[in-house]
Amino acid sequence: MKKETNKQISLAKRPQGLPNLEDFNFKEGVFPTPVSGEVVVKTLYLSVDPYMRGRMQDAKSYVAPYQLNEVITGGVIGEVVESRSTEFQEGDVVIGMLGWQEYSVASAAELRRIDPNLAPISTHLGVLGMPGLTAYLGLLEIGKPKEGETVVVSGAAGAVGSIVGQIAKLHGARVVGIAGTEEKIDYLLNELGFDAAVNYKTTTNLRHDLKDACPNGVDVYFDNVGGEVSDAVYPLLNTFARIPQCGAISSYNKEGKDVGPRIQSYLIKSSALVQGFVVSNYASQFGEAARQLGKWLAEGNLKYEETIVEGFENIPNAFLGLFEGSNLGKMLVKVAEPSHS
Template identity: 45%
Template sequence: MSEQRSREIRLASRPVGLPNASHFELATVPVRAPGDGEIVVRNEWMSVDPYMRGMMIDQKSYARPFQVGEVMDGRAVGRVVASRSPQFAEGDYVFHMHGWRDYAVAPAEGFEKVDPALAPVEAFLGALGAPGLTAYVGLMRIAELKDGDAVFVSAAAGAVGSVACQLAKARGCYVVGSAGSDDKCSWLLDEAGIDAALNYRTCGDLTEAVGHAFPKGIDVNFENVGGPHLVAALNHMNTFGRIALCGMIAQYNDVTPSPGPSNLSLAIMRSLKLQGFVVRNHLDLKPQFMAEAGALIKAGKLKRRETVEEGLENAPRAFLKLFSGENFGKMLVHIA
């Protein structure tokens, strides 16, 4: 492999506020031959996700932050092109955490075989991957979803939110989602099959709009946005309601910390449960999720929507689109 070259995206500097293209750099390196127990993977698809914004900051978190001058990491799917491990053969498709590069060379233990017969391989970065599992964990374990619950999902047309909406509908729930465009709201109604969709950019007072959508109150809030969305949800939560705190994308680029919801005291008055979670702490649910999600996909009851940027060199642009709301469903980069 010594003659093969691989492009990779590195963190050039740490952003303050909203990142831009100058915080990334493209480099080219040789692809080394695999050692004993290692494989070489030609990446075909990679994921960009909001959580990566936190990894660009040098602060304690649930994972090691990206290092300035080093290649970034993230979820990817590719094909094995060389193997010195009995676990994988050339031609196998695998999922792994060595994205942001053309080729990945690493011990086989860090890779997981995926079945292209179940769904297109890029689905294992979205509906059948971590975003889908995140939706499942948040609803089933954190929010303890019950059949027939009234469910409010923010960022409902995103990678996680769109799956959360459809999983809840599959259990007979009344589901309302928020999104940032009429096109996204139409997809949520016509394809995802939810009961109501709110365009938070045009609906006026969000708390009032959420109240109209939930005349009997909210049992479960799957929170991806925070800020005014969390305030609105809190105002309309039923007694003993549950809030799964999955993301706070409205605050990820704040230079100074945002104040907490002014109505948080409602959590006490209404005996609410608010719990944050990180999907990596709940991987025991993956077999259960794959069985349920796979069955829904085969039955046509779990629809996928993806936004694709072509070329590794455009990965930073794809990442930045997450914060302007330009992604529709899962944001992916098609590398090859």
């Protein structure tokens, strides 16, 4: 079983503007050797996420930046192939924050076993994982949608946005999605049951089209995008609107400051609440949220899509694809098949 080498990807330099392949370095590491209490995990699926762009900058944030020439880390689903822990045995499927590498060594405390019989294992990086939890907790804890209200979601066909819209529908809201391709618009309307959807890339007047899609204004704006898309939403806010600020992918690759219209007057006029958040703020509620997401999924009340890129060598390309909008639903990289199936 044991290999001599272990393919790895590290950050070669800090990106300026939009990242490119030269910012990443492929290298051969040594095959990990576990000590007592540790296991070796073979990477099966690996998550690429927009927040990783922020970690590539040497700047203070809610999570520490990646270090140059060290293996990049993120969400990984893998198979235990060697165990020196009493908590895991060979063949167990686990999830954790591990490296962009073929094999990782981890302590039992860093991993959580997942049941491959409940749902496809990849869902634990998407609808049943961090994106699903982000959607559920951000919408319900901050957005608090009520029956009959209008909920607008930017980045609506992505891993988080697509779940937000469906949860809002389950709570009786009218849901309007903003996305960037006709394929995504069709998906939102015909697969996920959104009430309206606007293509921000093809419209000649985004604010006008959003106003048409939201004749009763906007009560909840779940924002994954920021930038000019959000500039078009703010004038439509109703009194006491709530804005969960989840992401700002439009600005992640900008060099210099992101300059746009000021939002203060819209917030004052509407008495609106805008609250930024990261999903770890609600860690104490993960169990409850995951159970509800799993229940909805099992009942057929929650649909999901995955864009799966095959091959370890294509991890950087999959990451870069996030900023081109090339993913429908969750973007994943499939690195290997399980040894035990």
